[in-house]
Amino acid sequence: MSPRAACRLTQLGFEPVYDYTLGKVDWLAAGLPTEGAAHPARVLDALRRDVPTCGLDAPGGPVMERARLAGWDRCVVVDDRRVVAGVLGAERVDAGEQRSAAELMAPGPTTVRAHEDLVATRGRMVERHVAHLLVTTPDGVLLGVLDAAGDDGAR
Amino acid sequence: MSTSVTRDEVRRLVGAGAQLVEVLPPGEYDQEHLPGAVNLPLKSLTAATVAALDRSRPVIVYCWDGL
Numbered sequence: 001m002s003p004r005a006a007c008r009l010t011q012l013g014f015e016p017v018y019d020y021t022l023g024k025v026d027w028l029a030a031g032l033p034t035e036g037a038a039h040p041a042r043v044l045d046a047l048r049r050d051v052p053t054c055g056l057d058a059p060g061g062p063v064m065e066r067a068r069l070a071g072w073d074r075c076v077v078v079d080d081r082r083v084v085a086g087v088l089g090a091e092r093v094d095a096g097e098q099r100s101a102a103e104l105m106a107p108g109p110t111t112v113r114a115h116e117d118l119v120a121t122r123g124r125m126v127e128r129h130v131a132h133l134l135v136t137t138p139d140g141v142l143l144g145v146l147d148a149a150g151d152d153g154a155r
Numbered sequence: 156m157s158t159s160v161t162r163d164e165v166r167r168l169v170g171a172g173a174q175l176v177e178v179l180p181p182g183e184y185d186q187e188h189l190p191g192a193v194n195l196p197l198k199s200l201t202a203a204t205v206a207a208l209d210r211s212r213p214v215i216v217y218c219w220d221g222l
Contacts, residue, residue, distance in 0.1 A: 001197050001218035005178035006157030008200045009214055016213045017157040018173070020165050021221035027189055030162060039186040115219055138220040 022138065025115045029143055043121055044114040047135050049144040053078050056085060060104040061097035064088055076109075076134060076142055077101045083140040084111065111136045114143055122148055157216075165189075165215055173213040189217065 006019040020026075028034070028044055052067040052075045067075040073090040086105030093104055111134045112121055125133060125148035135143045160168065169175060175192035177184045184194035195204055197218075208214060 001178055002216045002221050003157070005176070005195075005197045005200060005216045005218070008197070009176075009205065009216065010157055012200070012202055012205055014205070014208065014210060014214050018160045018164075018168060018213060018215040019157045019221070020162070020215055020217035021159045022162065023217040023220050024177075024179075024187070024189070025220040026162055027165075027217075028187075032162075033190055034187045035190050035192075036187040037185055113220065138222065 041118040047144040056102040
């Protein structure tokens with residue numbers, strides 16, 4: 001929407017016009033202040049940022065072992081810009097596995113945006129039996145994980 | 156022709172006097188917007204409505220995530 005608005009303002013004679021393409025999602029994800037009335041809870045409000053991550057070339061077994069020790073049954077595989085490539089699940093990786101995360105991961109996990117309505121998103125997760133969803137920026141950078149069950153300790 | 160800017164550039168430009176314009180519908184602006192932003196929804200961008208903006212200062216537009 002903002003690129004079209006920038007184009008329109010340029011047509012109307014404004015100069016210079018800048019487009020903050022990543023917009024409110026990026027601003028909110030950075031925890032910067034905002035103004036306005038109260039808003040409904042968003043995915044961002046329940047985001048868990050401590051999900052383990054690893055690089056594409058990391059050996060799967062040790063990575064998964066570190067995740068298990070931290071209480072997780074998954075590890076998000078990201079590139080050097082923290083863009084999500086896939087997910088390593090405990091059920092797919094033995095502790096001694098030395099193949100890379102890129103070889104072992106489930107690629108292309110479903111993601112959700114940080115500004116989406118929290119209650120509605122969790123409702124859809126429950127309906128579809130999805131326990132966890134990755135939360136990313138529009139350009140795929142990992143922000144964290146949303147649990148369907150809320151803050152009940154389930155991972 | 157507009158230029159895409161990052162969050163840090165937005166903060167710097169606003170500090171230097173740029174105008175922030177949220178182009179989302181009023182309900183979404185009312186709930187939450189960037190500090191100091193005005194609301195000019197995309198569908199309402201006409202010569203008349205943009206008269207509220209200062210033509211001598213840069214303009215930064217934003218929505219949720221560019222889409």
